[in-house]
Amino acid sequence: MAIKDYGVQPLFAEPLFRADIGHAITPDQVEFIKNLKMINNKTNYISENLYIFEEPALKKIAGAVQDALDLYAKEVMGISQKLYVTQSWSLINPPNVGMHGHSHSNSIVSGSLYYTEMAEPVAGMVFDKHRTYRQLELNPERERHNLFNTPVNVVKPKVNDVVLFSSGLQHFVETNVTNQPRYSIAFNTFIKGKIGNFRDVSELTLA
Numbered sequence: 001m002a003i004k005d006y007g008v009q010p011l012f013a014e015p016l017f018r019a020d021i022g023h024a025i026t027p028d029q030v031e032f033i034k035n036l037k038m039i040n041n042k043t044n045y046i047s048e049n050l051y052i053f054e055e056p057a058l059k060k061i062a063g064a065v066q067d068a069l070d071l072y073a074k075e076v077m078g079i080s081q082k083l084y085v086t087q088s089w090s091l092i093n094p095p096n097v098g099m100h101g102h103s104h105s106n107s108i109v110s111g112s113l114y115y116t117e118m119a120e121p122v123a124g125m126v127f128d129k130h131r132t133y134r135q136l137e138l139n140p141e142r143e144r145h146n147l148f149n150t151p152v153n154v155v156k157p158k159v160n161d162v163v164l165f166s167s168g169l170q171h172f173v174e175t176n177v178t179n180q181p182r183y184s185i186a187f188n189t190f191i192k193g194k195i196g197n198f199r200d201v202s203e204l205t206l207a
Contacts, residue, residue, distance in 0.1 A: 022160030
């Protein structure tokens with residue numbers, strides 16, 4: 001007898017947060033970021049300074065990113081602890097260059113900021129559902145992808161977007177197929193405050 005009555009429900013979900021912080025980005029800041037000293041980073045370029053949000057010229061942008069992190073901690077994670085930026089750096093992907101698959105160590109939430117215009121078609125961020133090596137791959141048929149089985153998701157950023165996601169998510173950047181460089185900023189975060197429970201002798205204060 002064929003089963004006619006069945007249901008599927010989600011157990012867990014991976015959040016991806018996007019916010020427009022164009023109000024905090026000025027042309028002078030854009031030029032400042034574009035003129036940062038860059039060095040080779042395997043295939044693309046990374047700023048020599050890996051703490052760029054500490055630059056006085058970027059104080060307004062850093063403040064807007066912090067506002068986004070405060071919102072993410074409260075509304076998405078549902079925690080009282082405070083997220084703060086640990087490291088922040090600028091990236092440039094020249095034409096015909098993408099970025100290898102990776103995740104972010106020693107970080108809780110990572111982010112990308114698209115502070116200037118990007119040529120079309122925009123190279124997307126590709127997020128992989130699987131965080132570890134898979135000996136057995138059972139990928140769904142293309143026409144049957146859904147919330148439960150899709151192996152990857154592609155996010156197409158827009159100018160002024162700040163994108164926040166779990167640092168443990170494996171992701172890469174598509175090849176830049178335009179004749180213009182693709183600019184972005186990336187950053188990592190950690191938390192301040194108390195975690196654990198005093199009576200369970202698991203309390204830890206992170207300053």
